[in-house]
Amino acid sequence: MAFSATSSSSSSISASFHSHSISTQDHRGIQVGSYRPLERILAPSKGLNSSRRRSLVKPVFAELKRSDSIVPSVATSIIVPEVEEKVDKVESIEELAKQLENASPLEIMDKALEKFGNDIAIAFSGAEDVALIEYAKLTGRPFRVFSLDTGRLNPETYEFFDTVEKRYGIHIEYMFPDAVEVQGLVRTKGLFSFYEDGHQECCRVRKVRPLRRALKGLKAWITGQRKDQSPGTRSEVPVVQVDPVFEGVDGGVGSLIKWNPVANVDGRDIWNFLRAMDVPVNTLHSQGYVSIGCEPCTRPVLPGQHEREGRWWWEDAKAKECGLHKGNIKQEHADQANGAALTNGNAVEVDIFDTQSIVTLNRMGIENLAKMGSRKEPWVVVLYAPWCQFCQAMEGSFVELADKLKGSGVKVGKFRADGEQKAYAQQELQLGSFPTILFFPKHSSQAIKYPSEKRDVDSLLAFVNALR
Secondary structure: OOOOOOOOOOOOOOOHHHHOOOOOOOOOOOOOOOOOOOOOOOOOOOOHHOOOOOHOOOOOOOOOOOOOHHHHHHOOOOOOOOOOHHHHHHHHHHHHHHOOOOOOOHHHHHHHHHHHOOOOOOOOOOOHHHHHHHHHHOOOOOEEEEEEEEOOOOOHHHHHHHHHHHHHHOOOEEOOHHHHHHHHHHHOOOOOOOHHHHHHHHHHHHHHHHHHHHOOOEEEEEOOOOOOOOOOOOOOOOOOOEOOOOOOOOOOOOOEEEEOOOOOOOOHHHHHHHHHHOOOOOOHHHHOOOOOOOOHHEOOOOOOOOOHHEOOOOOHHHOOOOOOOOOHHOOOOHHHHHHEEEEEEEEOOOOOOOOOOOEEEEHHHHHHHHHHHOOOOOEEEEEEEEOOOOHHOHHHHHHHHHHHOOOOOEEEEEEOOOOHHHHHHHHHHHOOOEEEEEEEOOOOOOOOEOOOOOOOOHHHHHHHHOOO
């Protein structure tokens, strides 16, 4: 769907929507108070009535069509990925990034909307990234906007959403966390577990997974990342890139393009632009808030503090990402002094796929599993390296797979196959590249290798269900 800056009137958000309601899993059939997920609306054009325009497009949260052709062929053949096409795509995006490196935000926004049309959307958080919507309006092109409602935003942020919809004549496409997942997290760990065990788990449930669903309906997205927002994680953000973490509608590595039109803009210049254009802003900014997220995890910054100091203030200031931009985080060699290990020239501070739902296998464990001619339970195992960006990119979907397989009789495991274990994994475990996913059937000694580059949870689950 494309949203024109003047194409539609906004719908106000009801009182029950402001009460932080959480959706069920089926977004197309839910209601939150009087609010319902909105259809895509094309910008007005001659010769098309409104019902015809709506029928031409899919919502941002449209699910991928599951391919039935992959499953029957898994046990008998190996599918060779189209590597050359993906490499060419990466190289073309890198070349485009160089061409636009010194371009203005307006020029970058115009290029993004021109190139992807209805298959791109602006991610709006309710903070100063409202500048993105103003730039999109100034291009004169139709555009779409989506936002993640975690259920824990400030009341001022919800009011701001409504103001923005009315100002620009748009409908923001809201994405909500799964109610069952939120319920499980809160009942198990309480409402404020993130103060004690890190914010990653809460953010994964309330933000990352809803974002992943949203991006499955797109080919590209637009963010408000700036290099000066976080010296520790965003200092090298390009104006356009192949998304290193999430997948788009086509699935697989390189299927989603990420645009950052204000990457090179100083925060003060953003605010000068907002004032000059008389753009509405979140009233929390006047109370000392700069970077605005969920209410329990955001506070005003003190004079002289960096803007990200107001987010997750109880954690290390150099790695403050919720998971939406996890691909920004890079470990420096100096981290070795803090206990990080150096593997293949890459500093690794923490492991990945780190959850109780996934069994960590050592060399002896994977050898025993591979030698068994008959197993009590089937296993699905990922061969990975913590420093590999493609392994990092599929962490969320593999963890979600493990959660979905709880109690199903299928064990989920991981084996770190880099370093001194790499030769063994290549010779005995079919390791070709990271990550490699293997299924060990219940009554067969031969492991079956997952043949696809589509690593979203639905594709992985289809693979497992076809073989268990």
